Amino acid sequence: MVQLPSVTPAGTPPAGAPDPRLLPDHPPRAGAHPLSGSAQSLARLALVLALAGLGIWVLHHFIPALVWAVILAIALGPLYARAERRWPPGRHNLLLPLLFTAAVALVFLIPLVVLGVQAAREAHDVVAWARSFEKSGIPVPDFLGHLPFGAAQAQAWWAENLSHPAAGSELLHRFDNSSVIGVTRSLGAQIVRRVVLFGFTLVALFFLFRDGRAVAAQVLAASAKLFGPRGERVARQMVASVHGTVDGLVLVGLGEGVLLGIVYYFAGVPHPVLLGALTAVAAMIPFGAPLVFGIAAAILLANGAVVPAVVVVAAGFVVTFVADHFVRPALIGGTTRLPFLWVLLGILGGVETFGLLGLFLGPAVMAALILLWRDFTQGEAVEGPRA
Incomplete structure (x- = not known):
């Protein structure tokens, strides 16, 4: 009996031969070795850091x-x-x-x-x-x-x-x-x-x-991928601290400006509305209002009005003391459960480091650090010491 040779369908490799569909389009050249998984991760990380640093350098102004x-x-x-x-x-x-x-x-x-x-x-x-x-x-x-x-x-x-x-x-x-x-x-x-x-x-x-919605969603997704669920909590805590800082600095500063503007008017200070507006702007910075109502008192002294000048100084110190030590920390710290000391240090340290931006960045950084510290210490307290 004569055995007929097997016929291979078109496009099918013969028996024992590798399938060309599984071969790379461009075979590696001699001496080329692909990086391992860890090396590729390090290379990607280095590329990301280099591009991020270059972007910051381009945009730093x-x-x-x-x-x-x-x-x-x-x-x-x-x-x-x-x-x-x-x-x-x-x-x-x-x-x-x-x-x-x-x-x-x-x-x-x-x-x-x-x-x-x-x-x-x-x-x-x-x-x-x-x-x-x-x-x-x-x-x-x-x-x-x-x-x-x-x-x-x-x-x-x-x-x-x-x-x-x-x-x-x-x-x-x-x-x-x-x-x-x-x-x-x-x-x-x-x-x-x-x-x-x-x-x-x-x-x-x-x-x-x-x-804004798309940007916020991307930021939350990136923080969740990089840091897990805790990253989203930190981002939300920093946003809440900005809201509290705006309420505590801007609104309280405007309130101080209105109250001291009324004092300027009844004390006979020239241009009370203008000085009240300047007081509101200066009062947004902790301990900044005394500079303005001190100038108002000096104007009164220059005109020989000693008693009204004393009244302006006394009223200014009372208003700023209550605002800086009670109202403002309650508004800023109440939103983020931040103690008064850290609110004050965050504001003053932020102003010294970043200028006016530090009024908002300082409390935001402090709020994030306090949140991480509480998570860390509460996690240890829940797990307890290992035997």
Whole structure:
């Protein structure tokens, strides 16, 4: 019996031959060895760190603007969500975030414009006063004679150094023109830089309003993948601390400004509304309000109103003491269960390290650290010591 040769279907390899479909498209060249799994993980980690560092280096001048935009978006998030629910469906993609961004810009720009207009009005009087000071000196003010102690010494020093024309001319000529020009250029450069950063903050804030939900979901997903469920808790704790800090700093500062503005009005301080607004801004920084109501008291003293000046100082210290030691820690710490000491250290340390951004970053960092510490210690307490 003759055995016929087996016929192999087209595309099927003969018996014993490797399947070409399982072979790589481009076989490795001689000497090429693929990395192991751990080596690939290290390489990916190094690449991610290098790209992250390069991105931070590229954006490092604009990081403050981005952080301010994030803080403003978190602070205004609940208000924006309520407006979004009441807005006609399908029409809030551009118009609503644009309106909120414009409102934020006006909140910051209107006080600056008012201050600029007021400064321009007072500039003529300042120039006239400087010319009068150079020609005839400054007469001894009346309030020096009403000081409770050191009145004679203060009057003698003023008469010797500021009252005669030669003293005024000598004092004004101490200012070198080159140094004044240098200070003016530096100040102008800083103003331009702040304006540019403010513009980028508004642009970033617009996109955070528009795409805030997607960004928040991505941040929570990334924190959960990197750190597990605890990462999401830390992120939510930091967001809650920003909300508490806004309530504790901004709202309490506005309250201090209103109360002390009323005191300025009844005490006879010039421009009580303007000084009240400055007090509100300064009061957002812990222990910053005394600088403004101290200036108000000095103005009253210069006009010979000693008793109203004492009233302004006393009322200012009472209001700021209650606000800084009771109301503000309760609002900030109550949201995140943060003790008063850590609230105070977070605010002051944040301001020293990051400037005004530290008002919000400091408490947020402290809230995250306290949360991790509580999780760590409570976990140990639950597990107990091992036998």
